[in-house]
Amino acid sequence: MNALVIGLNHNTADIEVREKFAFNGSKLDEGLKAFKELSVVEEGIILSTCNRVELYANVSDVDKAILDIKGFLSSFHNIPLESLNRALYIYTDKEAVRHIFRVASSLDSMIVGEPQILGQVKDAFELALQKKTTGVLLNKLMKKAISVAKRVRTETKIAENAVSISFAAVELAKKIFTDLSKKVFMLLGAGEMAELAAKHLITSGVKEVLVSNRTYERACELAKELKGKAVRFDDFINEMVRTDIVICSTGAPTYILTKSQMHKVMRERRQRQVFIIDISVPRNIDPEINDLENVYLYNIDDLQGVVDANIFERKKEAEKAEKIVDEEVEKFIKWQESLDSVPTIVALREKAEEIKKEELERLLNKLNNLSNEEKEAIECMASAIINKLIHPPTAALKNSSEDKEVLVAVIRRLYGLEDEKKR
């Protein structure tokens, strides 16, 4: 039973690479299924966000698992292994646990402390539960990761300064426009992060809010929520003529706005400045649009630069958070060690022997007149009973390799071994 993390994030891979690796939409279900079907993978979870693609697994043969999972990534996404190796990081056991805790706590995020990642971790876990791709180890690990993240959030100020994509976007908008309250804002698509950024921008006060989505009903819903106007997806380019700020995050696999379209829009809007934030991965707005005059296009990587200035302040809080993570990792590793079968077998035997001893003493105290032979016979019988009783669970623990963690957990629970240890 070994925890394994294989993945890539904004530090190891550019947006172009992450785009290729992303498990978005139906690819996620498909990918998770294929991942779990690998013979080396006993449990599996896939976390795929704009900034990271990570595969969490419980494996027995680590070296083989790493090779097989890399092979799986390469064949699933049709990317040669060499380019893969450059971007991937691999963590095992304790380091894997630490990494997952850090990711959930937003310590590994591009913008440290940003709150979206926890939701994304929860979603990834939920999907895995739904598809039944997890078991004892990952279930416990993910539940723990979520609770660690909550602990970090309440005990440190890491998420307090509203430092996120949204914060960065508003700051930038103020450096492009004189007065946001005279500007028209359009939300394109409905990603969670886009919605958050939109809300932040709207709170800073914009003149008008437009919402467009491929499904018009969803646009209407969101428009209602954001007190804006829904725009049909076919119409959004026309509306760009009067829109000053755009946040885009649709699930589209290609560009929904090309340079020539934008060129035309700019002509019609008499070259008034436009600020476009494309936080979709893969990108939805042709990056070359940034070459047009008076158009300022930022993608998710670009926003990194915007928050650099604030990073120092957050680092202090992050240090506190790292300590919490360290603590929790130690606890988790202890729990994991307890799942090993040998100590469980020993504990089971000890418990049985203890019961035998106690009961014998009580009995022998009551029956004073027994001969030594009779005493021995009674002792023999007691031993035979406990041996016969603990033989099947012991044998099961020794032999089974497949459900070992489950068995260990069940046996510990049923025989009260957990409590024994705590005492």
Place this chain on the structure above:
Amino acid sequence: MDIILFELALTFYFAATIFSITEFFKSSKITSRLIVILTIFGFLLHTSCIIYRYVVGGHIPITNPHEASSFFAWCIVLLFFFLEFRYKIALLSSFILPIIFLLMLSSSLLPREIKPLTPVLKSYWLGIHTLFAFLGNAAFAMSFGIGMMYLIQEHYVKSKKLTGLFDRLPSIQTLDEMNYRLITIGFPLLTLAIISGALWAQTAWGSYWNWDPREVWSLITWLIYAIILHARLVSGWRGRKAALLSIIGFLTILIAFFGIKLLKKGLHVFL
């Protein structure tokens, strides 16, 4: 007397310029206050100097290169105060004060004696023509500074490296619109200067237009600003190109102003 006033004004402008440069690299409340206060003192002394020369000479003191440079600087300071107090544009002083100081410095290097007017200049056109020209040029000098600020801020946002002055410079839109507004002030003034100049030339030399270098360069300047305004009105042309052109426009003004002086040719030699 006027020399003392001038030197004192120059000293205050110099001090203000030094602080405006330190402000450029590291902002502080004290320096930004000091810049304004020093400039105010400089301006008061400068104004007294101009008034003194007006009283002594009996005419508006812009009839030799020393006076012209000095008066040009004075107009820019006036406009600087207007923008500084009306719009509070951060870092504006760092871009404008060096121009003012350089103009004053070049003025200080030129001969300063107050000479009697040549007969051809003795006309009410002198005041009208030069006032239009200098105020217009001051507006263009301002748009030059704002244009530089625009290019810097725009570069930060476009290249996505939000360091350095990014935090302190005003927004792109503010700078762009300010630049446009200054040109809409400068352009009519320059037009009036050219028209009044032509009328004056007609009365003085009997022809409206003599193709002397100053006239030609003024025409070039006028065309450059006309292009900026026309393109903006017709197709909303703005941003980088407008900022670049406003910088080029001011450079042609400087050529017209100093370059021709060095050539010592043409009808405007007295300036």
